[in-house]
Amino acid sequence: MAKAMTQKAAPGLGLDADLARKLLRDMLLIRRFEEKAAEAYALGKIGGFLHLSIGEEAVAAGATSVLRPDDYAISTYREHGHCLIKGSDPRRVMAELFGRVDGLSKGKGGSMHLFDKEHNFLGGHAIVGAHLPIAAGVGFAIKYRGGDQVVLCYFGDGAVPEGEFHEALNLAALWKLPVIWLCENNRYAMGTSLERALAQTEIWKFGETYGIPSEPVDGMDVLAVRAAVGRAVERARRDKTPALLEVRTYRFRGHSMRDPAGAVYRTKEEVEREKLRDPILLFRDRVLKPGVLSEDDVKKIEKDVNDLVDEAVAFADASPEPPASELFTDIFKESA
């Protein structure tokens, strides 16, 4: 049940070299991918709104590491990492950001609307709070069919004051739906800090209101995220109980590329202080010190990730724009 203290990783978790490699690789993939996306944005190859999750990589990496491929994930517009780690091809994700025909949605969704049916990634939703009831519906369908999958629903602290957060948590608790409510609390919704938005800033406590297991989690510690989501997933699979996890994290960049520094609503000092808890650096130290991975292992992971991301950019660059006819396809599904 709920604990007032932030969870540390369970000691018996078993951090073998393979797991360490995977978690480090996943976090690095998100970071490099988004760094490259930021470059492409500056070059005008990506347009619109682009929201980076740099600083928050441990959440996607840790949470997804306990999911099965047939489990579902659904998210906000800050979802590149969630989608990539769920299994999407980085080339097709980058092509989607570029608005090209080889993108996941043929370039019709863009950065904020990544969908990948093959990997049960149910989207990229850009109306704050709106995908929470949808996640409950996916949980409803799992239960209706007697399946044992779970839905992992990521959302920001900005969704908590929305009515749909409360409607969805109530319905999932009332009907016992296998939904993991994962709040990525990065302490800001655009420029509005938690304190200026919520009467109750301990978001996990809303879980108590709805009578579901809930806890705060250190979102800069990938093993803590993995452990907490692991517990919630196991419970949801076994007895369909939803859970609310308040994963405390921090975005190092601005809200979007149009808020490059994010400097008017928070101090430089605050950002620098948070960067000392960079989840990738923390985890690298943690696996290097006891020798779970060697320097060479880490270098190899970095090189592999860099190559993968370079390849993704080249692929996106080479992919054509969608044909004009795509304007009018997919408005309705033609019945067979």
Place this chain on the structure above:
Amino acid sequence: MAVMTYREALNLALREELTRDPNVFVIGEEVGLYEGAYKVTQGLLKEFGPKRIVDTPIAESGFTGVGIGAAMVGLRPVVEMMTFNFALLALDQIVNSAAKLHYMSGGQYNVPLVIRGPGGPAHQLAAQHSQSMEVYFYHVPGLKVVRPSTPMDAKGLLKAAIRDDNPVIFIESETLYNVKGEVPEDPDFVIPLGQAVVRREGTDVTVVAYMGMMYRAMEAAEELAKDGISVEIVDPRSLQPLDTATIIGSVRKTHRAVVVEAGAGFAGMGSEIATEITEEAFDDLDAPVLRVTGAQAPMPYARNLERAKTPTKEKIADAIRRVCYANGSR
């Protein structure tokens, strides 16, 4: 054929589809134990159980979202809005999610969802409970919108809506639930969405009308027949997709058109249909298209004011006379 009420026809359609496809379920406020605020779901809980007939708390956005999520992964929810006025609380779910997920995902995820319930003018239900709600939906690419006027259409179109792979807004009417008519009992009887029907054949003027307005137009047509005016009445049945071919075909024959709608006229369905006729068949028209619409005012409670708000048989007949005596040089 059996004679039954509009309500019974809807109930039969639901029963048949629930029986045919285990992925179909009904969800909404008071649909189960209470058997529906308007008793459309009467007997369903007993027959299909609480797994298939799901009572919800009062949370329109929440349970509409549940329908969308369930539809995304393969179920076929029928979401009941107790009345369509309450769908405004779920408008974001309907417009930003249901209508757009197929497009935004490049065709990966579709949303086979029906949202149904009564809407439009009723009997002294006042401003918040008797609005013509279709206007909020037919503007949105990705939504289909149905307004069934007869028991037969109610059954055939609801079944088509449930079998459709896209979100369908299906707006019934409190005033029609007790209307009786012939309904095919064949469980495979389905009326495809997007097909208008000619309710009455005539030669002098085309009247386009649906739901309660269609019945008033029929009465007006009876009366005008005595004066030697032959009225053809086209009921679009689906507003999106709209069967413009049938409407235009009729106008090419009669050369005159009146469009009736219950809601306030500004930027309404009447405007759209009048524009389609003008763009497609201008050269066939002998007179400008006329609209008869609800007044540009909220629905008042008082009986006399309510009558003044909504097009009456007399107003419709008057417009038909005017369009018949007018000519293109007016």
